[in-house]
């Protein structure tokens with residue numbers, strides 16, 4: 057083992073996504089099978105949460121992962137984020153049956169202001185931040201705004217679960233393998249307004265738009281199925297998605313750190329004005345990744361239907377941002 061360990065902070069580490077995530081990070085699935093990691097785990101100070109975290113750490117130890125170079129339990133973000141190279145901000149209050157993400161905005165704004173400030177104070181200057189906790193785009197925006205000394209581009213939100221959900225639906229529709237689907241993207245907010253766009257997508261090199269050739273299916277079946285998948289899982293399980301969310305977080309960080317080999321992936325990233333999205337809005341875009349950096353795919357044609365969808369999800373995000381302005 058020759059590589060120097062990197063520090064990976066995970067918040068909400070004793071929650072259900074944490075339980076599906078930590079073991080995969082420690083086994084090398086996120087940063088590579090040759091990259092040792094030190095886990096810096098954050099939970100709320102509450103005794104029950106800290107005890108649960110202790111149990112998770114016992115299990116991590118019992119896995120005897122060769123790449124796990126250390127595990128720390130924390131209740132203070134200033135300690136959990138010390139020198140961290142990667143920060144996965146999962147801890148937040150999950151949505152229960154009948155609740156919308158907007159209801160969670162104010163409660164979560166407090167959490168992400170404090171965590172953004174802590175990252176600003178103590179994290180590695182190159183820390184790569186992924187916000188999973190909902191409302192993910194706006195929480196990432198709040199953390200980014202609370203960390204003025206860190207590069208804004210290093211604050212990202214998770215739309216990869218939406219991307220993966222869309223890919224799976226398209227594979228079923230076209231009778232092809234999910235691994236053959238390329239050039240798919242999901243624009244906008246991680247919410248039912250997201251716009252999953254397969255106009256450029258291919259499967260085995262064939263245009264998915266041509267194969268499907270059904271705009272009614274797109275508007276009335278595909279988009280609502282992908283957009284409301286989180287709610288469908290809550291209705292079925294009584295709990296929000298966890299294993300698939302953890303899997304998407306691994307995909308997002310792995311591709312960011314190790315590269316997407318020219319393939320498009322979807323990341324929620326602060327706009328620089330691309331596609332008319334105002335600068336600073338954390339928006340789902342198609343990106344390619346290489347050398348630890350992502351690059352928004354530019355120059356795609358936006359037709360009238362797509363523009364309308366993008367406007368809707370942008371308006372929702374701007375409404376969320378306006379709702380938290382006074383807290384920043």
Ligand code: NAD
Nearest residue numbers: 068070071072073099100147148150188189190214217301
């Ligand atoms: P959970 O309730 O099982 O776990 C959340 C954990 O976070 C709890 O253990 C809680 O104690 C902890 N926590 C709360 N506030 C914290 C804070 N300030 N600092 C540190 N820890 C804190 O929830 P979960 O199912 O793991 O989901 C976590 C979040 O992820 C929720 O907001 C959920 O809506 C969101 N989510 C997002 C996506 C996505 O695609 N972006 C997908 C699924 C779930």
Ligand code: LMR
Nearest residue numbers: 151190285286287296297
């Ligand atoms: C999901 O998409 O599964 C999560 O964001 C949970 C939710 O509230 O929909």
